[in-house]
Amino acid sequence: MGGSLKNEMTREGSKDAATQSAVETAYRRIRHMILTGEMRSGDKLLENQLATTIGVSRTPIREALNRLNAEGLVVLERYRRGIVADFSLEDAIEIFRLRAILEGHAAGRAATRISDTHLDRLQDLERVMEKQFEELGWNEHLEGFDKLNAEFHAVIASAAESPRLEKILASSLELPASIFNRYSEPVEMRTRRTHAQHREILSALKARNPEWAQAAMNAHLFSLLPTASGSLEHEAGNVG
Amino acid sequence: MGGSLKNEMTREGSKDAATQSAVETAYRRIRHMILTGEMRSGDKLLENQLATTIGVSRTPIREALNRLNAEGLVVLERYRRGIVADFSLEDAIEIFRLRAILEGHAAGRAATRISDTHLDRLQDLERVMEKQFEELGWNEHLEGFDKLNAEFHAVIASAAESPRLEKILASSLELPASIFNRYSEPVEMRTRRTHAQHREILSALKARNPEWAQAAMNAHLFSLLPTASGSLEHEAGNVG
DNA sequence: TTCCCAAAATTGGTATACACTTTTTGACGA
DNA sequence: TCGTCAAAAAGTGTATACCAATTTTGGGAA
Numbered sequence: 001m002g003g004s005l006k007n008e009m010t011r012e013g014s015k016d017a018a019t020q021s022a023v024e025t026a027y028r029r030i031r032h033m034i035l036t037g038e039m040r041s042g043d044k045l046l047e048n049q050l051a052t053t054i055g056v057s058r059t060p061i062r063e064a065l066n067r068l069n070a071e072g073l074v075v076l077e078r079y080r081r082g083i084v085a086d087f088s089l090e091d092a093i094e095i096f097r098l099r100a101i102l103e104g105h106a107a108g109r110a111a112t113r114i115s116d117t118h119l120d121r122l123q124d125l126e127r128v129m130e131k132q133f134e135e136l137g138w139n140e141h142l143e144g145f146d147k148l149n150a151e152f153h154a155v156i157a158s159a160a161e162s163p164r165l166e167k168i169l170a171s172s173l174e175l176p177a178s179i180f181n182r183y184s185e186p187v188e189m190r191t192r193r194t195h196a197q198h199r200e201i202l203s204a205l206k207a208r209n210p211e212w213a214q215a216a217m218n219a220h221l222f223s224l225l226p227t228a229s230g231s232l233e234h235e236a237g238n239v240g
Numbered sequence: 241m242g243g244s245l246k247n248e249m250t251r252e253g254s255k256d257a258a259t260q261s262a263v264e265t266a267y268r269r270i271r272h273m274i275l276t277g278e279m280r281s282g283d284k285l286l287e288n289q290l291a292t293t294i295g296v297s298r299t300p301i302r303e304a305l306n307r308l309n310a311e312g313l314v315v316l317e318r319y320r321r322g323i324v325a326d327f328s329l330e331d332a333i334e335i336f337r338l339r340a341i342l343e344g345h346a347a348g349r350a351a352t353r354i355s356d357t358h359l360d361r362l363q364d365l366e367r368v369m370e371k372q373f374e375e376l377g378w379n380e381h382l383e384g385f386d387k388l389n390a391e392f393h394a395v396i397a398s399a400a401e402s403p404r405l406e407k408i409l410a411s412s413l414e415l416p417a418s419i420f421n422r423y424s425e426p427v428e429m430r431t432r433r434t435h436a437q438h439r440e441i442l443s444a445l446k447a448r449n450p451e452w453a454q455a456a457m458n459a460h461l462f463s464l465l466p467t468a469s470g471s472l473e474h475e476a477g478n479v480g
Numbered sequence: 481t482t483c484c485c486a487a488a489a490t491t492g493g494t495a496t497a498c499a500c501t502t503t504t505t506g507a508c509g510a
Numbered sequence: 511t512c513g514t515c516a517a518a519a520a521g522t523g524t525a526t527a528c529c530a531a532t533t534t535t536g537g538g539a540a
Contacts, residue, residue, distance in 0.1 A: 021318065022493060057494045063306055070310060072404065078261060079501040079522055094402055101345060162334055164412060172408055262524065297525045319491050319532040
């Protein structure tokens with residue numbers, strides 16, 4: 001495929017920015033609220049309230065909620081009001097296990113398929129992440145990190161040239177960031193290791209070595225995988 | 241519960257008879273039409289027509305179509321009419337590759353988790369499939385086979401005790417049966433081998449051997465995986 | 481034929497109404 | 511005080527009508 005990369009580093013408005021459909025708007029807004037922790041597990045999702053808040057009618061809200069329900073971020077039961085899904089430790093483990101399997105596979109495929117343009121993009125992303133980490137410290141850089149990190153993984157998934165795999169990774173195996181902080185080891189510890197692992201994945205991709213790339217990605221994700229018996233002595237505290 | 245009088249023209253309910261919602265009805269009907277080949281790639285999906293055919297209003301039809309679109313069985317573009325998705329050889333290959341990875345993983349997990357009840361169920365299913373094959377021949381047994389085979393795989397996915405894995409297998413990696421016939425080797429050839437493989441998977445599960453189960457499931461699915469250079473000399477011809 | 485354009489058809493979305501179910505409320509009695 | 515239970519309120523599920531945006535169709539012109 002031609003390398004029509006030119007991703008947008010801007011907030012979210014792609015230059016195209018054709019009028020978003022109402023369901024897209026609603027879907028993104030609600031999803032964002034959940035993923036960022038603005039809404040928390042168990043919070044109620046009332047169709048009428050969301051409709052007035054977001055500024056569309058009930059119909060697209062319902063479609064958006066159905067989508068989020070299919071993706072596992074929202075729990076819908078007939079005639080009951082929707083609530084933000086709750087993610088237990090086991091849920092987090094399951095998701096990371098599946099991500100490790102699928103993203104590992106994706107990295108392996110990407111190794112023999114990724115374009116130089118995409119490799120450069122990955123390099124840039126990692127460079128920016130590390131720079132922000134140095135400048136802002138592990139506490140302040142988080143906001144930007146999540147976005148850049150997501151793109152880093154998305155670029156690799158895209159380079160695997162397996163559209164269904166890409167879609168599954170993008171829509172069925174997500175976790176709210178807050179859950180990440182709840183179950184994983186402290187942030188600064190895992191951030192340093194993450195950057196080293198990203199560099200290794202990048203090296204494997206540059207070397208066009210599928211097995212290495214798959215193994216490196218696997219190691220990366222398994223190292224993030226919270227364990228029931230692992231080093232989780234730190235308190236959850238406020239997750240906001 | 242008060243006995244609510246409803247206009248139920250479908251006697252789909254078994255004993256429980258949980259009244260299906262209109263979107264469930266629409267979703268199942270349309271999905272069934274696509275998977276069985278009653279509707280074929282490129283066929284138009286008109287909301288009004290489907291609404292009158294199925295006997296519900298446009299609203300649940302639209303939700304059903306969106307769901308099927310998310311699952312990849314239907315292609316929706318804004319303001320364009322929906323059409324039944326087209327599955328190329330590469331699509332089929334991709335789906336079988338991903339199924340092999342994920343169902344292999346599922347079988348491995350199932351080996352140490354599956355109950356004796358479920359093992360018995362698998363045994364029964366395979367027995368019935370083989371009996372029907374003997375009695376009806378490879379041509380006539382197909383209709384029943386698809387259903388039983390789907391349950392065989394679904395039982396294993398369920399026994400893996402990984403809800404997201406189960407959901408992905410059930411909703412994101414499906415193929416219309418007709419495509420199966422279009423791209424795979426002739427039916428009678430693969431049917432015989434399939435039964436042998438099912439027996440091996442069953443043996444591995446009974447032995448509670450995860451590696452064996454995973455490998456056997458992998459082999460099963462990879463053997464079904466159509467190859468661009470494989471033994472596909474037979475003509476596609478009419479796919480009806 | 482091919483191109484172009486207006487008419488018809490279709491989807492996306494809003495608004496409203498109502499049936500059905502869950503959830504809340506509040507009075508009642510032990 | 512505490513539970514119980516039925517009525518009231520709230521919320522979802524579906525139907526319907528309507529309009530806007532866009533595609534699709536069909537016919538006429540070059």
